[in-house]
Amino acid sequence: MDDRTYTAEAEPGETVTVAGWVHEIRDLGGIAFLILRDTTGKIQVKFEKDEMDDDLVDTGLGVHRESVVAVTGDVEEEPRAPTGVEITPDSLDVVAEADPELPLDPSGKVDADLSTRLDNRTLDLRKDEVQAIFAIRAEVLRSVREAFRNLDATEINTPKIVATGTEGGTELFPITYFGQEAFMNQSPQLFKQLMVGSGLERVFEIGPIFRAEEHNTPRHLNEATSIDFESAFYDHTEAMDACETIVKAAYEGVAENCQDELEALDLDEEFEAPAGDFPRLTYEEAIERINATGELDEQLVWGDDLPTEGEHALGQDVGEHYFITDWPSEIKPFYIKDHDDDEQLSTGFDMMHPTMELVSGGQREHRYDHLVEGFEQQGLDPEQFDYYTKMFKYGMPPHAGWGLGGERLVMTMLGLGNIREAVLFPRDRQRLSP
Template sequence: MEGRQVTINGWVREIRDLGGIVFVLLRDGKGLVQVTASKKDTPPESFKIIKGLAGEYIVAVKGSVRASPQAPRGLEILPLNVKIIAKASHPLPIDTAEKVPADIDTRLNARILDLRRREPNAIFRIRHEVLKAIRDYLYSEGFIEVQTPRIIAAAAEGGASLFELKYFDRTAYLAQSPELYKEQLTTVFEKVFEIGPFFRAEESHSRRHLNEFTSVDVESAFADYRDVMRLQEQLLHRIGEHISKSCREELETINVHLKPPKIPFKRYTYSEILDELEEANCRINWGEDISTEAYRRLGELHKGEYYFITDWPTSTRPFYIKPRSDDPKVSYGFDTMYGWIEVASGGSRIDEKEALIKRLKEQNLNVESFKFFLDVFDYGMPPHAGWGMGLERLLMGMLKKNNIREVVLFPRDRFRLFP
C-alpha cells in the first residue's frame, strides 16, 4: 500500500495545525484516515486549502500513501491535490470531534451530526449486524419473512394505546403488533417472522419507552410456548456469538465486553418471581402486573442475566394467549427478561374459535371487530405459538445503555416528533 496513489472523499473530523505542518483526520463510511500536509512538501495551492479547512467540510484528497505508526490504521496520506466539495456552517451544534460533551436532547436535535461521532456510529453498525444475525438464524430454521399492514381496523391487544387516524370515511389505527396477521399466516406458511416498525400511543415518558419501535415477531404452527422459548434463547445466543466476533472494533468503541449468553436460560414462574420480590421487601399481590419499581429490584437480583418468567395470570395477558388446561387462571404466556428489561413477550395461542370469543368478551372487546380474524378459525387453525421482541429493548440491554433513545436513529416519543 505504501507509495500508492489514492483519492479519498470524506468529512473533516479534526484538524491539528502546527504552522508548517497540518494534520487532518478525515472520516468516511469506513473509518478515519490521516492526511498530513507540510509547507515544505505539499503543493502551495493544496496547502492553502488545507489551512482553510474546518470541521465537517467535505473534501476530496488525492495523494500518496505512507506508513505512519501513530496514524489511524498505521497509514497517512501525503496530499498532492485537495478539493473542497462542500462547506459546513459554524459554529456546529455539537462537537463531532467529541472533545465537548452534549446532553441527549442536544444530540438528538442534531442527530445527523451526532451519528458522525464514533460511539453512536458504532451502535448502529452493531444494530445492523444484530438484524443480519436474526434474519440469518430464522431463515436457517425454515421461517419465511412477511410484511403485514400498519393501517388496521382492530387492535391486537385492545384499543387504549392505539394511534387513531382517518382512513377516508372510516376510522383506522396504526398497528401496535402484527399478532393477528402472523397467526393467520401460520395456516399458510407454518413458520413466519416479521421485523418492522409498530406504534403505541402510550403517554409514558421514560428511558425505556418509545411510541414508535421496531418489533421482531415470530409465529410457528404446530408449536407451543416451550418450543418458541427454546427458539428465542437459541436466537439470542446466536446473536451474541455473531456480534462478539464481527463487531469487535465497535464494541471496543462503546466499551462493552459482550459474551454470548449461556443457554438454556433459567425459567421462573410468575409465582416464584413474586416470592423473590417479597423476600427483597417488594410485595406484589398475585394477579397484579409487575411494577417498574419491582422490575428494577429484579434487575438487582438478576443483573446481566437472561431469564424467562412463565405461568403469568391469564388476566394479565392479551386475549389470544392460551389459558392452561389444568388451571385456567394461569396462562401459557411468558416474558423474556434481561436484568430488569422486558425484552420479549409470547406464549401459546388460543386455537379454538369459541375459546377465543370467550376471551374477547372477558376483556370487554367487540367480537364483531375481530370477525376477519375469527373467520380464519373456520378454515382450520393449527396449534401455534410465538413471541414479539423489542429490538431497541434488546439493544439497550446488550449494549448497557440507560436510555432507549441511544439505540434508535430518530426516536419518537411523547415530546419528540423532529427531526
Template sequence: MDERTYTADVEPGTTVTVAGWAHEIRDLGGIAFLIVRDTTGQIQVKFEKDEMDDELVETGTDVTRESVVQVSGKAEEEPRAPTGVEVVPEEVEVIAEADPELPLDPSGKVDSDLSTRLDNRTLDTRKPEVQAVFEIRSAVLGAVREQFRELKCTEITTPKIVATGTEGGTELFPITYFGEEAFMNQSPQLFKQLCAGGGFERVFEIGPIFRAEEHNTPRHLNEATSIDFEGAFCGADEAMDVAEEIIIAAYEAVDSQCSDELEALGIADEFTVPESGFPRLTYEEAIEKVNATGELDDVLVWGDDLSTEAERALGEVVGEHYFITEWPSEIKPFYIMDESDDISTGFDMMHPSMELVSGGQREHRYEQLVEGFRQQGLDPEEFDYYTKMFKYGMPPHAGFGMGAERLLMTMLDLDNIREAVLFPRDRQRLSP
C-alpha cells in the same frame, strides 16, 4: 468517485484519492495536518507550506471541520501518523463546506446532551461510538433473520394501517384513511397468527409497531421495532426455545463480527454471550422471590403485574436472562390460551434489568377465542376478519414479540433506549 480508496486501505507507495469529512486541522506553523475521516477510519494529510502551492495549502488548512473533502496524492509511510501512513496531497477539493458553527462536536471532545444529539442526529452518528451502536444493530438484525431461516421460518410483512387494534381501542394512534377512521398497528399479532394458520406454519417479521402510550421514560418508545415469531403446531415451551435461540444468535453475531464496535463503546472486555438454558420461573415463584428481597414498598399478590422496581429486584436475584411462565389469565391478552381457569400459557422473557419478550400459546378454538374477547370487554364482531378464520381449521400455535431496541439497550448497557434508534419517536419528538 470510482477511484476512491477508503482510508483503512491506503498503503505506502501508492497514489490514492480519499474522500470523507474534515475531522480536524492541526496547524504547527511551517507544517499543517488535515485529518480526513471516512466510514473505515481516519488518515493524516500533510501540508509542508514552503514546498507546496499556496492555494493548495490554503484549501486544505482553511477548510471548516466536518466539510466533505476529496484529497488526491501520494501515500507515504509515517510512523508518527495515527495509522502509520499519511497522504502528501497533490489536489484538495472541498465538495461541501460545513458551517463553522456546529451544533455539537462530532469529535466527542465536547459532550452534548441527548436532546441536542437527537436534534442533530446526522452529526451525532459521525461519532465512532454512536456509529458503533448502529453497526451492532445491523449485525443483530442480520443474525436474527439468519437464525429464523435456520429454524425454517418464512419472513412476512403485515399491515401497519389497520381497522382495529391488536388489543382493542386503547393505546392506538388514529389516522384518517380515505374518510374512515383507521389506526397504526400496535403489533403484527393477529396477522402473524393468520399466516401461521395459512399454511406457512412458521413465520417471522421484523418491523415497526406503534403504541400511543404516554410513558416518558428511558425505556419506552412510541414507535419501536418488533421481532416477531409465530409457529403452528407449537406450544409455549417451543416458542420459548426459539426466543432463547434468537437472543443467543444475536449475541454470538456481535461477539464474532463487532469487535471494533465493542471497543469503540468501551465494553469489549465485559461483553459475553449468554449460556443456553435460561431459567424458567413460574409467575408464582417470581413474585415470591421479589417479595423475599424486601425491595418493594408493597408486597406483591397474585394478579399483580411486575413493576419496573419488581423487575429489577428479581433480575438482581436471577442474574441472567430468564423466563416467567404461567401468568394469571386475567392480565394476559384475549388471544393467549389458558392452561386452567386462572393460569395462562403466557410467558415473558427477561433481561436482569427489564422485559424483552412477551409470548405464549394462542387460543386456536373459535368459541373459546370469541369468549376471550367478551371477557376483556371487546366486541368480537370488530375482529371478524380474524375470528372467522378460526372456523376453518386453525392449528395450535404459539409465538412471541421481542423489542429490538430493548435487546440493543440491554446488550450494550445503554442509558436510554433512544440511543438504539436513529430517529426516535416519543411524546416530545416527531422530528427529525
C-alpha cells in the same frame, strides 16, 4: 467517485484519491496536518508549507471542520501517524463546505446532551461510538434473520394501518383513512396468527409497531421495532426455546462480527454471549422471590402485575436472562391460551433481561368458541375482528409465538442508558422531528 480509495485501503507507494470529512486540523507552524475521516477510518494528510503551493496549503488549512473534501496524493509510511501512513497532497477539492458553527462536536471532545444529539442526528452519527451502536444493531438484525431461517421460518410483512387495534384500549394511534377511522398497528399479532393457519406454518417479521403510550421514560417509545415469531404446532415451551435461540444468536453474531464496534464502546473485554439455558420461573415463584428481596413497600399478591422496581429486584436476584411463565389468565391478552387443567392459569410468558422485559409470548387460543369468549371477557366486540376470528372456523392448528422489542434488545445488550440511543430518529411524546 470511481477512482476513490477508502482510507483503510491506502497503502504506502500508491497514489490515491480519498474523500470524506475534515475531522481535525493541526497546525504546528511549518508543518500542518488535516485528518480526513471516511466510513472505514481516518487518515493523515500532511502539509509542508514551505514546499507546497500556497493555494493548496491555504485551501487545506482554511477549510472548516466537517466539510467534505477529496484529496489526491502519494501515500507514505509514517509510524507516528494515527494509522501508520499519511498522504502528501497534490490536490485538495472542497466538495461541500461546512458551517463553522456546528451545533455539536462530532469529535466527541465536547459533550452534548441527548436532545441536542437527536436534533442533529446526522452530525451525531459521525462519532465512532454512535456509529458503533447502529453497526451492532444491524448485526443483531442480520443474525436473528439467519437464526429464524435456520428454524425454517418464512419472513413476512404485515399491514401497519388497520381497522381495529390488536389489543384495543387507549394505546391506539387513530388516523383518517380515506374518510374512515383507522389505526396504526400495535403489533402484527393477529396477522401472524392467520399466517400459521396458512401453508406457511412458521413465520417471523421484523417491523415497526406503534403505541400511544403516555409513558415518557428512558425505556419507552411510541414507534418501535418488533421482532416477531409464530409457529404452528408449537406450545409455549417450544416457543420459549425458539426465543432463547434467537436472543443467543443476536449476542453471538455481535461477539463474532463487531469487535471493532464493541471496542469503540469500551465493551470489547466484558461483552459475552449468554451461556446455558435461561432459567424459567413461574409467576408465583417470581412474586415470592420479589417479596423476599424486601425491595417493595407492599408485598405482591396473586394477580398483581409486576412493578418496575419489582422487575429490577428480581433481575438482580436472578442475574441473567430468564423467563416468567404461567401468568394469571386475567392479566394476559385474550388470544393467550389457558392451561387445559387450570383455566385461571395462562400459557403466557415474558422473557426478561435483569433490567427489563424484552419479550412477551405464549401459546395462542386456536379454538374458535374459546377465542370469541376471550374477546367478550376483555370487553372487545368480536364482530370488529371478524376478519381474524372467522379463519379459526376453517382449521386453525395449535400455535405459539412471541414479540421481542428490538431496541430493548440492543439497549440491554450494550448497557445504554436511554432506549433512544438505539434508534436513529426516535418517536416519543415530545419528538416528531427529525
